[in-house]
Amino acid sequence: xxxxxxxxxxxxxxxxxxxxxxxxxxxxxxxxxxxxxxxxxxxxxxxxxxxxxxxxxxxxxxxxxxxxxxxxxxxxxxxxxxxxxxxxxxxxxxxxxxxxxxxxxxxxxxxxxxx
Amino acid sequence: xxxxxxxxxxxxxxxxxxxxxxxxxxxxxxxxxxxxxxxxxxxxxxxxxxxxxxxxxxxxxxxxxxxxxxxxxxxxxxxxxxxxxxxxxxxxxxxxxxxxxxxxxxxxxxxxxx
Numbered sequence: 261x262x263x264x265x266x267x268x269x270x271x272x273x274x275x276x277x278x279x280x281x282x283x284x285x286x287x288x289x290x291x292x293x294x295x296x297x298x299x300x301x302x303x304x305x306x307x308x309x310x311x312x313x314x315x316x317x318x319x320x321x322x323x324x325x326x327x328x329x330x331x332x333x334x335x336x337x338x339x340x341x342x343x344x345x346x347x348x349x350x351x352x353x354x355x356x357x358x359x360x361x362x363x364x365x366x367x368x369x370x371x372x373x374x375x
Numbered sequence: 376x377x378x379x380x381x382x383x384x385x386x387x388x389x390x391x392x393x394x395x396x397x398x399x400x401x402x403x404x405x406x407x408x409x410x411x412x413x414x415x416x417x418x419x420x421x422x423x424x425x426x427x428x429x430x431x432x433x434x435x436x437x438x439x440x441x442x443x444x445x446x447x448x449x450x451x452x453x454x455x456x457x458x459x460x461x462x463x464x465x466x467x468x469x470x471x472x473x474x475x476x477x478x479x480x481x482x483x484x485x486x487x488x489x
């Protein structure tokens with residue numbers, strides 16, 4: 261079975277500092293995608309970044325980058341120069357391949373950026 | 376602008392009064408899906424559609440119906456809502472069936488059933 265685990269329910273960071281959110285997963289697939297979604301207080305689900313498993317290079321989107329360790333099945337999100345607008349719940353997600361295409365989400369990490 | 380829209384965004388209703396939550400995407404995506412999000416339970420898939428006229432049950436389909444008559448629209452129907460269907464609902468779409476591509480989410484619909 262495919263699983264996604266986020267072991268940090270809550271984190272906080274000072275504005276302008278860097279924070280890393282952890283995610284581990286399990287899948288028997290050799291080629292797959294991984295995603296980080298952000299859910300701010302508005303509750304909308306917003307894609308932050310995605311990684312393709314066959315690509316060795318870690319994905320980067322502006323201040324957001326990932327550390328993808330395929331062998332360890334680890335997919336952490338690094339936020340640099342944290343901003344107040346980064347305050348949100350962050351979900352790591354893995355697409356299922358035999359369960360109707362649903363996304364399998366981790367439990368979420370609630371990030372607070374403090375001024 | 377590429378987007379998934381949902382209406383209404385907020386809805387308060389009473390038990391047993393049929394309602395429909397609409398979902399529309401303008402990205403020509405084949406795959407569409409409905410999720411509900413509840414505290415402590417995360418996001419759970421209700422129904423999904425691989426293409427027009429092709430729909431199937433997700434993890435929690437009881438009490439819900441869907442239809443996919445056009446590629447862009449995927450309405451969620453609650454024939455006889457009950458309080459346990461109070462939740463935050465998301466519609467999502469992606470390019471290819473099986474969702475190996477990115478799923479884009481609508482803004483969410485907050486439903487309260489009294």
